[in-house]
Each structure stands twice: as structure tokens, then as C-alpha cells.
Amino acid sequence: MNAPTPPPPPPYAPPPVPPVVDLTAPAAPPVEPWAEVPHPPPVAPPIAPPVEPWADVPPVAPPPVAPTPAEPWAEVPPVPVVTPPAEAQVDDPTAPSLWAEPAAATEAPEERARVGGIRDDQLPGRLDVHQLSQWFNKRKVLERCSLSMEPGEVTALIGPSGCGKSTFLRALNRMHELVPGAELSGQVLLNGVDIYGVDMSPTEVRLRIGMVFQKPNPFPAMSIADNVLAGLGLSGSKTDDPEGLVEQCLRRAGLWAEVKDRLNESGMSLSGGQQQRLCIARSLAVHPDVLLMDEPCSALDPISTRVIEETIRELCHDITIVIVTHNMQQAQRVSDQCAFFLVETLGEPGRIVENGPTERMFDNPSDPRTLDYVNGRFG
Numbered sequence: 249m250n251a252p253t254p255p256p257p258p259p260y261a262p263p264p265v266p267p268v269v270d271l272t273a274p275a276a277p278p279v280e281p282w283a284e285v286p287h288p289p290p291v292a293p294p295i296a297p298p299v300e301p302w303a304d305v306p307p308v309a310p311p312p313v314a315p316t317p318a319e320p321w322a323e324v325p326p327v328p329v330v331t332p333p334a335e336a337q338v339d340d341p342t343a344p345s346l347w348a349e350p351a352a353a354t355e356a357p358e359e360r361a362r363v364g365g366i367r368d369d370q371l372p373g374r375l376d377v378h379q380l381s382q383w384f385n386k387r388k389v390l391e392r393c394s395l396s397m398e399p400g401e402v403t404a405l406i407g408p409s410g411c412g413k414s415t416f417l418r419a420l421n422r423m424h425e426l427v428p429g430a431e432l433s434g435q436v437l438l439n440g441v442d443i444y445g446v447d448m449s450p451t452e453v454r455l456r457i458g459m460v461f462q463k464p465n466p467f468p469a470m471s472i473a474d475n476v477l478a479g480l481g482l483s484g485s486k487t488d489d490p491e492g493l494v495e496q497c498l499r500r501a502g503l504w505a506e507v508k509d510r511l512n513e514s515g516m517s518l519s520g521g522q523q524q525r526l527c528i529a530r531s532l533a534v535h536p537d538v539l540l541m542d543e544p545c546s547a548l549d550p551i552s553t554r555v556i557e558e559t560i561r562e563l564c565h566d567i568t569i570v571i572v573t574h575n576m577q578q579a580q581r582v583s584d585q586c587a588f589f590l591v592e593t594l595g596e597p598g599r600i601v602e603n604g605p606t607e608r609m610f611d612n613p614s615d616p617r618t619l620d621y622v623n624g625r626f627g
């Protein structure tokens with residue numbers, strides 16, 4: 249007897265394919281309560297190069313707007329694209345926005361200085377940073393950093409590699425405007441005036457807030473004297489006494505005695521430490537209120553390092569100095585105030601863990617991570 253024929257198998261059907269998830273696509277930013285706060289787009293100012301255009305800033309596309317012909321930097325192509333991020337952070341919606349119209353100036357025009365609304369009698373400069381966040385290509389690298397850098401003091405920014413010290417420093421003179429995909433929120437006030445305000449051009453900001461980079465970068469084709477005066481040419485400033493200015497700046501940078509008999513030699517003929525002091529002298533020539541220094545001694549020998557540190561202590565009487573350093577002894581030697589940056593969890597943005605007088609930060613910090621870092625237990 250034949251067994252009953254089993255029913256034929258159902259036709260083959262492939263298992264359902266789950267929807268493809270693009271794991272490489274950037275996650276949408278979380279909806280934050282302040283997301284709806286309107287942010288007017290920034291008014292694009294005519295863009296000038298930094299006073300030191302040879303900085304290690306990546307090249308960017310030519311400007312869509314023709315620069316003003318009267319400006320000496322008119323032919324320089326880079327254009328910043330700094331726009332407020334979609335999740336721009338405004339905890340207090342009534343707080344002045346980085347992108348907001350600046351308050352009307354109260355001083356008479358003749359009382360106002362050549363730069364923005366900052367008066368010349370307010371030197372050296374005071375920098376107040378409020379809730380500064382920074383993104384690169386939508387990736388947040390700094391989270392709401394607030395810090396005041398007092399007039400006439402040296403503030404050291406310390407922390408492990410990648411925690412955002414250079415990013416913070418560069419935001420203090422609008423350096424990221426030349427970086428595509430860079431966005432920021434928050435405020436940077438120089439003597440109470442928003443450096444990102446519509447009446448402050450990047451060039452004006454960089455005249456007030458100079459920058460010295462990690463690697464000495466004198467103009468190779470220029471003499472020592474011309475290197476000192478180079479910033480004047482780029483900014484359109486003039487001096488009646490170029491020789492006097494060269495001597496003054498080189499003296500203040502602690503280099504005069506070593507180069508006074510060779511001012512016409514190439515800047516490249518100097519040693520690394522001398523080149524770095526030449527770059528400091530070049531920054532001083534435009535009389536900045538603030539000098540930013542990103543690991544200025546990291547490529548130098550101990551003796552050159554000490555000379556630069558002495559120069560910093562001399563300069564800080566009339567220039568506010570902000571220095572990034574990995575050298576804890578240097579931070580203790582040169583700084584009055586210290587701010588400790590940290591990325592708490594990999595992939596998160598850097599934050600300021602704590603800041604305060606350098607002595608307290610090293611001897612009795614309030615956060616145990618600060619103590620561990622300054623004692624070399626990590627980073």
C-alpha cells in the first residue's frame with residue numbers, strides 16, 4: 249500500500265531582507281530644547297587672510313564674493329564658511345548670540361579705536377569665552393567651554409592630545425573661518441566686544457589677537473628685519489620709524505642682541521629658537537592686546553625654551569598671553585592661570601574640567617583627574 253503523497257513544498261521564497269542601515273552616515277543630531285531658537289545667518293564679512301597666512305590652515309575654495317579692492321588682501325582667495333550649526337546651543341534664549349547683531353556702540357566715533365568698538369586705552373586685552381562649542385564636519389570637538397583670560401596674565405591650556413586645546417586657541421582669533429566644515433557656537437569677547445560680531449573683520453581681530461605657532465615659520469625669502477615688519481604690510485598698517493620698530497620688537501622678543509648686526513640676513517639663517525623669537529617679534533609689530541601661542545617651544549632645545557619662557561614673562565606685563573603646552577613644568581613656570589581640557593570618553597567632545605590659578609591647579613585641584621594629569625599619571 250502506498251503511503252499518502254505529502255503535500256508539495258511551498259515554492260522557495262527568500263527570507264525578507266531587512267532595510268539597509270548606512271552605519272557610516274552621520275547620526276542626526278539630537279533634538280535639543282534650544283534647537284528652535286532662531287539663529288540669523290551670519291553676515292559674511294569681507295575676508296582677509298590671517299596676519300600669518302602661512303599658518304597650517306588647509307587650502308579652501310575661492311570666495312564667492314569679490315573682496316573690496318581697497319583692501320590689500322583683496323587677492324587672497326580663502327573664504328571662511330562658518331555657519332551656526334543646526335543644534336546651535338543657546339541655553340538662555342535671551343543671551344546674546346554669536347551671530348546676533350552687536351549692540352549699538354555708545355562711544356562717539358572719534359573715541360572708538362581703529363578696530364571694532366575696542367578702545368585703545370583698554371590694553372592689554374581681556375578675553376572672555378562663553379559656552380564655546382566647536383564642530384568639524386558636524387562632529388563636535390569642544391563642548392561649551394567657558395574661560396576668562398585676564399589682562400596681563402599668562403593662561404596655560406593643558407590636557408591630553410586631541411582634547412581640543414588648539415581648537416579652542418584658534419577660535420580665539422577666528423582661525424577656523426578658513427576651514428571648510430568648521431562651525432561654532434558661543435561667544436568670544438575681547439574687552440567686552442564680540443570678536444565674531446559683524447563689525448569685527450577677521451583681519452582686525454588678528455591685529456588685536458596675534459598667534460605664534462608650534463613650528464617657527466619666518467618668511468623664507470625675507471630678511472630678519474623684513475620678517476618683523478611683514479605683519480604691518482599684510483594688515484595695511486604703517487610706521488614712520490621702521491628701524492625703531494624692528495629694534496623695539498626684537499628687544500621685546502629677546503632676540504635683539506643676537507641679531508642686531510645681521511638684520512639683513514635671511515630669517516632662515518637663524519636657529520630654531522631664534523626663528524621662534526623672530527615670529528614673536530613679528531607678532532608684536534602690530535601691537536596686539538593678546539598673544540596666542542600653540543606649543544611654541546615644542547620643537548626647541550631646553551635653553552631656547554627657557555629664553556622663550558623668559559620672553560613670555562616679560563611680555564605678559566602688557567600683553568595677555570594664552571599658551572598651549574604639554575610641558576607641565578613649563579605651565580608652572582610661565583602661567584598665572586591654568587585650564588585643564590579633557591575628552592572624558594572616547595568620541596566625545598573635549599571640555600574644560602577645571603581652571604584656576606596655576607599654583608592651586610597643581611597643588612590642590614578640585615578634580616582628581618586634574619591631579620592625575622598634572623602628575624603625569626595619564627595623557
Ligand SMILES: Nc1ncnc2c1ncn2[C@@H]1O[C@H](COP(=O)(O)OP(=O)(O)OP(=O)(O)O)[C@@H](O)[C@H]1O
Binds near residue numbers: 384410411427
Ligand atoms: N581642521 C580640522 N578638521 C577636522 N577635525 C579637526 C580639525 N582640527 C582639529 N580637529 C579635531 O578636533 C579634535 C581636537 O583637536 P586639537 O588639535 O584641538 O587637539 P589638541 O588638544 O590641540 O591636541 P594636541 O595636544 O595633540 O595638539 C581632534 O579630534 C581633531 O581631530
Ligand SMILES: [Mg+2]
Binds near residue numbers: 413414415542572
Ligand atoms: Mg594642539
